[in-house]
Amino acid sequence: MLKEFAKAAPPDKEELRAELDRAKDQLAGYQMKIKEAKLPVMVIIEGWGAAGKGSIIGKVIRNIDPRFFKVVPMAEPTEREKRYPFLYRYMLEIPEAGKFVFFDTYWMQEVTEGVLTGKIDEKLYKQRISSINTAERSLHDNGYLIMKFFFHISRKEQKKRIDALAADKDTKWRVSETDVMQNRNYDRTLEVYDRYLEDTNRSVAPWYIIDAGDRKWAELQVLRFLNQGIDTALKNQALAAPILQNTFPLEPVPKLADISLADKTMTEEEYRTELKKLQKELGELHNRLYRLRIPVIIGYEGWDAAGKGGNIKRIAAALDPRGYEVHPIASPEPHEKARHFLWRFWNRLPKDGHIAIFDRTWYGRVMVERLEGFCSENDWQRAYNEINEFENELHSWGAVVIKFWVQIDNETQLKRFQDRQNTPEKQWKITDEDWRNREKWPQYEDAVNEMLQKTNTSFAPWYILESVDKKYARIKALKIVIREIRKACREKEKNL
Numbered sequence: 001m002l003k004e005f006a007k008a009a010p011p012d013k014e015e016l017r018a019e020l021d022r023a024k025d026q027l028a029g030y031q032m033k034i035k036e037a038k039l040p041v042m043v044i045i046e047g048w049g050a051a052g053k054g055s056i057i058g059k060v061i062r063n064i065d066p067r068f069f070k071v072v073p074m075a076e077p078t079e080r081e082k083r084y085p086f087l088y089r090y091m092l093e094i095p096e097a098g099k100f101v102f103f104d105t106y107w108m109q110e111v112t113e114g115v116l117t118g119k120i121d122e123k124l125y126k127q128r129i130s131s132i133n134t135a136e137r138s139l140h141d142n143g144y145l146i147m148k149f150f151f152h153i154s155r156k157e158q159k160k161r162i163d164a165l166a167a168d169k170d171t172k173w174r175v176s177e178t179d180v181m182q183n184r185n186y187d188r189t190l191e192v193y194d195r196y197l198e199d200t201n202r203s204v205a206p207w208y209i210i211d212a213g214d215r216k217w218a219e220l221q222v223l224r225f226l227n228q229g230i231d232t233a234l235k236n237q238a239l240a241a242p243i244l245q246n247t248f249p250l251e252p253v254p255k256l257a258d259i260s261l262a263d264k265t266m267t268e269e270e271y272r273t274e275l276k277k278l279q280k281e282l283g284e285l286h287n288r289l290y291r292l293r294i295p296v297i298i299g300y301e302g303w304d305a306a307g308k309g310g311n312i313k314r315i316a317a318a319l320d321p322r323g324y325e326v327h328p329i330a331s332p333e334p335h336e337k338a339r340h341f342l343w344r345f346w347n348r349l350p351k352d353g354h355i356a357i358f359d360r361t362w363y364g365r366v367m368v369e370r371l372e373g374f375c376s377e378n379d380w381q382r383a384y385n386e387i388n389e390f391e392n393e394l395h396s397w398g399a400v401v402i403k404f405w406v407q408i409d410n411e412t413q414l415k416r417f418q419d420r421q422n423t424p425e426k427q428w429k430i431t432d433e434d435w436r437n438r439e440k441w442p443q444y445e446d447a448v449n450e451m452l453q454k455t456n457t458s459f460a461p462w463y464i465l466e467s468v469d470k471k472y473a474r475i476k477a478l479k480i481v482i483r484e485i486r487k488a489c490r491e492k493e494k495n496l
Contacts, residue, residue, distance in 0.1 A: 001197040002152055002190060005209050010217040020216065023223035024063045030230045031064050031100075037234055038097035040144050040339070043226065044106045047151025049179030050161035051212040056151070057102050059219050060226070069100035077110065083293070083351040085397040086110075086128060087135055091346040094139065096338040107132050108200075112192050113178065116185075127396060129199045134389050140204035141241035141382055142340045145233040147226055148205055150197060151212040155186040240378040246454065248388045253456040254464075255449045259407055264466035264473075271471040278478040279318035285485050286319050286355070292492045293352040295399040296485060299361040301448075302406025304434045305416035307470040311406065312357055314474045315481060319355060329360035341365050341375075341383070342390055352398070361403075362387055366451050371443055384454040391460035400488045401460040404477060405452065406467045410441055 010016060034041060043060075045053045061069055072093050081089045087107075095101040111128045114120030120128065136146055153161075162179055165171045182189045201207045208225045212218045266274070289296060298315070300308045316326060327348045336344040342362055350356040365387070370380040394401050408416075417438065420430040437444065456462045463480050467473035 001201065001207060001209060002150075002194045005152060005211075007211045007213075010211075010214060010220075016216060016220060020220050020223070023220060023227060026227045027060070027063045027223060027230075030227065030234075031068055033234060034100070034230065035068060035098040037237060038143075038338070039230075039233055039237065040095040040097050041100045041230065041233075042095060042139070042144060042146045043100060043102045044108075044146065044148045045103065045151065046105055046108045046149065047210070047212060048153050048158055049176065049182050050158055050165060050174075051151035051153045052215050052218060053151050054104060055215065056212075056219050056222060057104060060222060061102060064100060068098070069102060070095070071102045071104065073104040074106055074109065080351070083353075084349060085393060085399075087131055087393060088346060088349060091135070091340075091343065094144070094339055094343060096335060097143070098338075108196060112189075112196050115192050115196075116181075116189060129196075131393060131396075132200055133202060134393075136200070136202065136205040138342075138386050138389065139340060141386075142379075143237070144340070145229060146205040147208070147229050148200075149208050149210050149222055149225070150193075151210050151218065153212050155183060157213055158183050158186070240376075241382060243378070243381050244385045246385050246388060248392060249458045250454070251456045251458055251461055253452045253462055255452075256407060256445055259464055259466065261407070261409055261466050261468045265469040266471045266475060268471070271475065274475045275314065275478070278475065278482060279314070282315070282318040282478060282482055282485075283320070285482060285489070286323060288489050289355075289485055290320075290323055290353040292489055294485070294488050294492055295350050295352045295394075295397070296355040296481075296488075297350065297358070297394060297399050297401050298355065298481065299358045299363070299401075299403045300406065301361060301363050301367075301404070302465070302467070303408050303413055303444075304437060305413050305420070305429075306406035306408045307467045307473055308359055308404075308406050310470055311404070311465065311467070311474050311477050312359055315478060316357065318478075323353070324355035324357065325350065326357045326359060329358060329364065341369075341379075342386070345390075349394075362390065363451055363455075367444065367447050370447055371440060384451075387455055388457055388460075391455075391457065395459035398488075398492075400484050402481060402484055403460060403462050404465050404480075405448070405462055406465045406473060408467050412468050413438065 011019060033039075045057055047053050057071060061071065074090070074093075077089060090107050093101060093103070107128075111120065111125065111132070114128075115125055140146060158179075162175050162183060166175045197207050197209075208221075210218050210221045300312060302308050312326060316324060325348075329344075332341075332344060345358075345362050348356060348358070365375065365383040366380050369375045370377075391401050417430055417434065420426040452462050463477075465473040465476055
């Protein structure tokens with residue numbers, strides 16, 4: 001893209017000034033439309049060192065009410081951030097609906113610098129590109145406008161600007177070692193940049209190459225493309241995103257009605273003996289996975305009153321409290337609802353070596369939100385693939401992903417509801433919503449069956465916990481968690 005980039009002639013000074021004024025007014029007018037339409041806008045500024053990225057961001061944001069935007073400079077990842085998935089720190093910064101975020105570099109810099117310094121090999125590069133393209137497509141499909149600009153200058157122009165900045169004691173701090181190395185290795189850097197731009201230039205998030213030789217002309221180019229992008233996005237908001245075909249390997253899973261709950265029981269003595277032994281084993285494994293820096297994500301879904309809480313409690317009791325967190329997931333808060341539906345789960349991921357346990361998960365999108373009308377049909381139909389992509393990203397990071405469906409029958413649920421309602425110290429556990437959901441048992445069962453069929457991947461399979469006898473379900477869950485963590489530890493040690 002950069003090698004074939006043909007500069008357009010800028011308008012003369014008078015025309016440029018007049019068009020700049022018009023473009024600024026247009027952007028100022030769009031901000032209220034963006035707010036009303038709840039359109040989240042990501043403006044990503046990339047480019048050569050000393051190309052003027054920061055100064056152009058400063059000029060563009062003057063035209064927007066400061067209540068509706070944020071500027072985020074993405075520096076090198078910290079040691080703490082390196083303990084999370086590659087996409088983690090970027091996904092945390094996505095804007096709320098109706099607001100702008102301007103990024104002074106985004107994921108391009110981390111990838112291209114990794115290639116140039118040899119920290120990222122060909123295999124990892126392709127993995128990063130796949131992650132980025134998938135994330136940008138998912139953001140677009142969930143209503144985000146992504147505007148990506150690359151500020152291009154020649155080697156000669158970059159050298160002139162670096163020298164001018166370095167010669168002034170008040171600005172020499174702005175010249176980084178990376179800027180100098182870019183200029184010395186301009187041709188090699190150009191190749192890496194060009195490949196990255198080609199590999200991530202997609203219709204849902206295209207690149208706009210900005211001739212940054214003249215700052216006012218660069219500002220006008222950004223404003224032109226930004227206004228055009230906003231106008232198109234506002235006009236196309238009513239269009240539904242396509243439902244993509246699943247490309248991940250799926251494993252067969254039985255329908256709920258075909259799962260036998262008979263004879264899935266344990267005596268109290270068997271239970272206590274097994275529980276003590278398995279909790280001791282899991283506690284020892286926790287130390288091992290911390291040493292090996294393996295992240296573990298355990299998600300619980302299941303019928304109301306199926307015993308999820310007690311099951312979680314028995315797993316958590318075996319763990320070092322400094323190395324795990326349990327996340328009870330309720331209805332999204334307003335600031336969560338205003339972002340991509342997976343944002344609040346990205347926000348709760350564990351560091352490597354730690355464990356996150358989710359009491360309800362991202363699967364609410366294809367169950368509660370689907371059945372209660374909290375999202376459109378297109379939203380929940382797309383979510384199966386988006387969830388598989390999310391879990392694949394976690395798996396590629398090295399996480400152990402364990403998903404439990406806690407299964408009981410209709411009659412058992414009714415008995416447990418009545419027990420809760422008739423026992424004063426348990427009444428807090430039962431709500432009117434629980435009874436309403438119970439009336440929709442057949443619809444929920446259909447939704448769960450579809451969910452299991454479409455998201456039972458080889459890298460993040462579902463495990464059914466038969467929980468008419470809660471003791472049986474707890475022991476089964478502990479055995480599965482131990483088995484999967486042990487397997488991951490063996491694989492990690494083999495590759496060390």
